[in-house]
Amino acid sequence: MPPVKRVLRAGVLGTATALAGLLTLAGCDSGKNTSASPKSPSRTSGTPAEPPEPVATATGSPKPKPRPDPTAKVKLPPLHAGFDYQIGGAYPPAAGVRIVSRDRSSSPAPGLYNICYVNAFQAQPEERGQWPADLLLRDAHGKVVVDEDWNEALLDIRTPAKRERVAARVDRWIDDCARKGFDAVEPDNFDSYTRSRKLLTADDAAAFIRLLSEHAHTRHLAIGQKNTVELAGLRSRTGLDFAVAEECGEYDECGEYAKAFHDRVVVVEYTDSGLRKARSAFGDRLSIVRRDVLVSTPGSADYVRKTR
Numbered sequence: 001m002p003p004v005k006r007v008l009r010a011g012v013l014g015t016a017t018a019l020a021g022l023l024t025l026a027g028c029d030s031g032k033n034t035s036a037s038p039k040s041p042s043r044t045s046g047t048p049a050e051p052p053e054p055v056a057t058a059t060g061s062p063k064p065k066p067r068p069d070p071t072a073k074v075k076l077p078p079l080h081a082g083f084d085y086q087i088g089g090a091y092p093p094a095a096g097v098r099i100v101s102r103d104r105s106s107s108p109a110p111g112l113y114n115i116c117y118v119n120a121f122q123a124q125p126e127e128r129g130q131w132p133a134d135l136l137l138r139d140a141h142g143k144v145v146v147d148e149d150w151n152e153a154l155l156d157i158r159t160p161a162k163r164e165r166v167a168a169r170v171d172r173w174i175d176d177c178a179r180k181g182f183d184a185v186e187p188d189n190f191d192s193y194t195r196s197r198k199l200l201t202a203d204d205a206a207a208f209i210r211l212l213s214e215h216a217h218t219r220h221l222a223i224g225q226k227n228t229v230e231l232a233g234l235r236s237r238t239g240l241d242f243a244v245a246e247e248c249g250e251y252d253e254c255g256e257y258a259k260a261f262h263d264r265v266v267v268v269e270y271t272d273s274g275l276r277k278a279r280s281a282f283g284d285r286l287s288i289v290r291r292d293v294l295v296s297t298p299g300s301a302d303y304v305r306k307t308r
Contacts, residue, residue, distance in 0.1 A: 076264060078099065080285055080286060082097040083100075086102045090103075091297045099113045100113070107181075108180060114183050115224060120188060120212060121157070131155070137158075154195065155192075158204055186223075206231060206238050223239070227246055229256050242261050245265055270292070271290075279308065288307065290306040
């Protein structure tokens with residue numbers, strides 16, 4: 001398991017035009033709870049679901065048949081609860097911890113709210129060869145585009161067909177999280193489009209994560225937005241349920257996540273100053289922990305875990 005995926009701050013949206021277009025779409029969605037829409041049989045992004053089959057009423061006029069709410073059995077993380085970020089390795093949680101995030105290769109912590117970490121937008125170095133070559137993002141010269149900080153190839157989600165194929169593979173990991181007994185899934189690298197040399201857009205990312213949200217909900221898993229504060233306002237479009245925010249205290253972003261997700265936010269800070277800032281402003285509202293940047297396990301020389 002690699003160290004934590006620290007969000008890169010350069011070129012957050014790529015272009016102001018892309019953000020404006022997305023916010024316009026989000027405005028069109030206002031008032032709708034699209035996260036409650038059932039999964040489309042084709043799972044093609046942007047394709048509206050078929051209209052409900054009419055049911056005749058006593059007066060003979062058609063009445064829409066009610067649709068099941070796929071989020072009805074989704075358990076959301078508790079508000080303002082003790083939290084530990086263990087994606088670098090599982091270990092017994094400290095007293096008072098109620099929420100734990102662990103890598104998909106680990107098992108959930110008994111009796112707690114468990115979030116399953118999945119690297120959904122990039123291929124980890126040891127897994128790159130397991131991906132079909134055409135699902136790795138390539139530039140105009142055919143060279144694979146790599147997140148240099150983590151040596152991870154970006155996945156190609158530029159078209160509906162490719163998004164479907166990538167999602168089908170990530171969905172299998174989500175299924176495994178559900179079978180193990182996790183309560184939620186945390187798809188990492190939502191912001192990979194900012195490192196794609198403008199080959200991917202925020203719209204591509206939002207359309208792809210919508211597919212993951214729909215599938216997670218069918219498995220009765222909540223799904224969290226990992227970082228990417230710029231897209232937090234698109235919840236009605238993405239179907240995301242809560243947020244996992246790295247260093248939102250350090251970068252003065254916690255308020256935006258708190259507003260978008262109604263305080264259902266788990267915060268990971270990597271510096272004492274970030275922890276102080278997060279606690280000062282949101283210590284009585286959000287679930288906050290300070291970890292070392294390698295998210296190491298107890299006994300390691302790098303291990304740090306603080307809550308105050």
